[in-house]
Amino acid sequence: MKAARIPRFGPPTVFSIDDIPTPIPGPHDALVRIKACGVNRMDTELRAGVYGGEPLASFFFGESIRLPHLPGIEPAGIIEAVGTAVSHFKPGDFVVPHSHLSCGLCEHCLGGADNACAAIQVLGVQTPGQGGYAEFMVWPASHLIPFGDPLSFESAAALLVNYGPVWHGLVDRAGLTRGETLVVTGAAGGCGHAALDIARHLGTTTIAITRSMEKSEALRSAGADHVVIDSSTGDWADDVIELTDGRGADCVLELVGAATWSQSIHAAASRGRVVVIGSHSGMNVTLNLGAVFSKNLSLAGVTRASRGAMEKVVRNAEAGRLHPSVGHSFTLDRVSEAHQLMDTDQHTGKIVLTMG
Numbered sequence: 001m002k003a004a005r006i007p008r009f010g011p012p013t014v015f016s017i018d019d020i021p022t023p024i025p026g027p028h029d030a031l032v033r034i035k036a037c038g039v040n041r042m043d044t045e046l047r048a049g050v051y052g053g054e055p056l057a058s059f060f061f062g063e064s065i066r067l068p069h070l071p072g073i074e075p076a077g078i079i080e081a082v083g084t085a086v087s088h089f090k091p092g093d094f095v096v097p098h099s100h101l102s103c104g105l106c107e108h109c110l111g112g113a114d115n116a117c118a119a120i121q122v123l124g125v126q127t128p129g130q131g132g133y134a135e136f137m138v139w140p141a142s143h144l145i146p147f148g149d150p151l152s153f154e155s156a157a158a159l160l161v162n163y164g165p166v167w168h169g170l171v172d173r174a175g176l177t178r179g180e181t182l183v184v185t186g187a188a189g190g191c192g193h194a195a196l197d198i199a200r201h202l203g204t205t206t207i208a209i210t211r212s213m214e215k216s217e218a219l220r221s222a223g224a225d226h227v228v229i230d231s232s233t234g235d236w237a238d239d240v241i242e243l244t245d246g247r248g249a250d251c252v253l254e255l256v257g258a259a260t261w262s263q264s265i266h267a268a269a270s271r272g273r274v275v276v277i278g279s280h281s282g283m284n285v286t287l288n289l290g291a292v293f294s295k296n297l298s299l300a301g302v303t304r305a306s307r308g309a310m311e312k313v314v315r316n317a318e319a320g321r322l323h324p325s326v327g328h329s330f331t332l333d334r335v336s337e338a339h340q341l342m343d344t345d346q347h348t349g350k351i352v353l354t355m356g
Contacts, residue, residue: 003134004335004353005068009049009056012339016068017332023130023138027085030141032095035153037132038074039338039351040161040190041280046071046125047339052257052283064126072124072132073099074160076153077355079144086141095144096156096314097137098307099123099164115168115304122304132157133335135355147314155317158324158350162194163313164305169275170198170253172309173300176273178203180250183240183267185260187224188215190350191277193325195253196223201321207240207249209260211345218348222325234259237266248272258282265291273298325349331356 001022004015025031042051046065049056056062079093089095102109102117109117123139124131130138147156170176176199184195187208199206200223208224210216216227228239241248248269254260257279265288268274274297291297305313316322327349330338341347 001135002332002355003070003131004332005070005133006047007068009047012044012047012336012343014047015335015339017335018068020134022136025081025083025138027083028140028142029083029138030079030086030089030095030144031081032075032077032097032137032139032144033080034075034077034132034135034137034355036076036157036355037072037353038157038161038190039342039353040073041278041342042073042125042161043071044339044342045280052279053281054283061122061125064121064128066128070124070129070131070134072134073122074157075132075137076147076156076160077137080136082141089141089144089146094147094153094156096147096160097123097139098143098145098310099160100304101127101140101143112308113306115302115306120304133332133353135332145311145314147318149318150320151317154326154329154352154354155324156314157352158190158326159313159317159322160310162190162350163198163317163322163324164310165277165302166191166194166253167198167313168305168309169277169300169302170195170251171202172306173302174251174273174275174298176202176204176251179205181205181207181244181269183207183209183249183252183264184224184255185209185230185253185264186255186278187219187227188212188345188348189255191255193222193327193349195255197322197325199223201316207243209236215348222349230260234263237263240267244269251275254278256281258285261285262288265297268295268297271296271298273300275300275302277302326352328352329354
């Protein structure tokens with residue numbers, strides 16, 4: 001099968017399109033013919049050998065990387081074959097993987113928070129030889145989620161890494177409700193578009209933060225009620241406070257990291273919730289604890305999505321209540337172009353690879 005692999009850490013051009021053996025499913029597995037796979041910041045940073053500006057080797061998951069590495073966290077496809085012990089799926093079923101494995105036995109897994117499991121193994125990161133940038137993959141059938149019309153493979157791939165964690169953060173952790181105001185930093189990317197779509201579904205007023213004036217109209221089309229430009233001075237929180245009549249935002253979704261952190265705290269209303277999912281602009285920040293306790297803020301960190309959150313996202317998308325936005329599509333052999341587009345922040349919506 002064809003696979004796009006990383007032979008060494010480097011720029012987008014480092015990818016190699018290789019012929020490698022098609023994996024063979026075990027008794028409890030399914031062989032999935034991949035039709036589309038999303039591209040995300042984790043992919044591009046892993047390719048470069050960094051995470052949040054820090055060397056990849058500094059993080060626990062960096063130890064799992066074996067070169068040449070096969071990335072790809074968010075594939076969607078068709079079951080080609082199933083193992084002898086699999087009875088709940090059959091060839092021809094459309095599926096996405098719940099894109100990590102967990103132990104299933106710890107207090108987090110048993111409590112429905114499998115994304116907090118200490119033994120987590122993320123597809124395309126801690127699964128050497130298995131990833132979505134390929135024509136086939138093998139994955140435990142118990143960790144597959146079926147989907148059907150009207151979702152396309154590209155749209156289904158756009159749900160995994162973007163919608164899952166954002167839903168978990170905004171709905172499960174922050175309890176975002178109708179009539180509240182949500183600020184989204186880094187709103188032009190895949191997670192940003194997911195947040196705008198989920199907020200529209202919830203009946204929430206949204207304020208999108210972007211560095212690009214050219215992306216304003218696309219953000220409004222994606223559901224933003226207001227768009228604030230993050231200028232070179234980085235002082236956008238006052239605009240949020242003005243838009244909310246001096247109150248601030250009920251919830252701030254932090255998708256950027258160090259570059260926007262102080263403004264996110266400033267923009268939050270009294271008793272506001274700040275949900276941190278991304279930190280690609282840097283990990284280390286200065287936190288004004290006075291602002292945290294004087295405004296009674298709640299801070300929530302989110303890594304990936306629980307299985308329950310992912311199931312809800314897929315079912316809502318199937319029912320037409322969520323509308324994943326695929327902004328750019330590339331064939332697998334153009335993977336370097338896809339990564340270049342994300343590296344330069346010239347995209348809006350989700351970038352997706354297709355396998356033909």
